[in-house]
Amino acid sequence: MRYKNITAMVADLNPDRPVVCLRPAELEAAAQKLVSLFPGDVLYAVKCNPLPGVLRALHRGGVRHFDTASLNEVELIRGMFGRGVTPYFNHPVKSRQAIKAAQEEHGLRHYVIDTEDELDKIEQVVGKDAIITVRLATAAGLALQHMSSKFGAPPAEGARLLRMASQRGYPVGIAFHVGSQCKDPEDYYRAIKLAAQVRDAAGVDIDILNVGGGFPAPYLGDDVPPIEEYVSTVIRAVEDFGFQGSRLQCEPGRALAVDGCSILTQVHLRKDRTLYINDGIFGTLPELVYLKLRVKLRSFRKGGAPVPGPLGDFTLYGPTCDPVDVMPGVWQLPEGIQEGDWVEIGQIGAYSTAITTSFNGFTTETIVDIDEPAFWNESEEPVRILATA
Secondary structure: OEEOOHHHHHHHHOOOOOEEEEOHHHHHHHHHHHHHHOOOEEEEEHHHOOOHHHHHHHHHOOOOEEEEOOHHHHHHHHHHHHHHOEEEEOOOOOOHHHHHHHHHHHOOOEEEEOOHHHHHHHHHHHOOOOEEEEEEOOOOOOEEEOOOOOOOEOHHHHHHHHHHHHHOOOOEEEEOOOOEEEOOOHHHHHHHHHHHHHHHHHOOOOOEEEOOOOOOOOOOOOOOOOHHHHHHHHHHHHHHOOOOOOEEEEOOOHHHHHHHEEEEEEEEEEEOOEEEEOOOOOOOOOHHHHOOOOOOEEEEOOOOOEOOOOEEEEEEEOOOOOOOOEOOOOEEEEOOOOOOOEEEEOOOOOOOHHHOOOHHHOOOOEEEEEOOOOHHHOOOOOOOEOOOO
16 A cells, blocks of 8 residues: 555554555665675675565665575565565575575576585585685674674684685685674774775685664654765775775665655553553554654544643653563653554664564554655754663
8 A cells, every 4th residue: 555645544544553664655765876886796684674675665766685694585585576586595594495495496606605514514514606705703892782703713713614615626806794773984994904804814805894874864862873874984995905896785674775764653541650552662663662762643633633841851651561661761752642643753764664573462563655755864853762771
């Protein structure tokens, strides 16, 4: 279903369950911008938001490469776009069955490793028809979520794996991930410097340099540099450390998906200064808790009438019976807000619908396309969110 704006959708559906509101134009524009800026392959991280509407919009915007972490994601991409795009098996741990199916049924040639065991596994399953990229662990920087606590080889081990893969006849590459919602472009410079040191220690030619994801979104209260500064920093590091002959890649998820989606929720009960809405941390809003993100809201009644009154402080609970289903801090909404009013939560295109659950039987299944621009990108803030107490 497609609507001119949120008001038209509410008038038609009068929803009492959460509605995922896709903005395809925002997604397409984000893809066009990064594809034009980045001097290499832009691999969309499918895990961030795998909704078909999101994938189609990014594809229209020029994305032709996809970071797939599982066979299901490989099958999704191949099923939607066929052989006109390139999926990459960039998860460092894969089952033998998944590797076999990815290669035999879907023609995958790109695999990431961070251990000798994974290299052995790929060699035994697919033989030599593969490109091996070694993922390095990087130091914690200014990212909200450090990624190298789970994956990535230390420098000496990374160099050993590169030599081993090259000696076995594979083209090789280097990958890293500086962390989710990285707030300092220089983290990429330092990581590429590390990659150069590992390359030199290994003494092999590097076919691919994958600088990972982590490009941040400008959430409310987050003072992050523009995407242009991240790309220029990567380019500067590539030139400074001699990677001009390597194929450059990145794996953005959040930076492409974040502005492409909002959630329309409804107030089901007001209890003094507490509002019970029909979506929460077990639904599409877990990152508001895990990463303590702050996003813009707007509220209205059927027909688009504004909720009356000055702004006041409210606690927002989700719909489940679990007391942890509460959004951190206090949120400012109009004092007149009451049962039946709607609250649109903006900028939740990343890691929302991808990790929602059906806990307590509450689900988010209605998805619509909205043509109107994203309200959270407007200069005026219709609603402010206060910091966590």
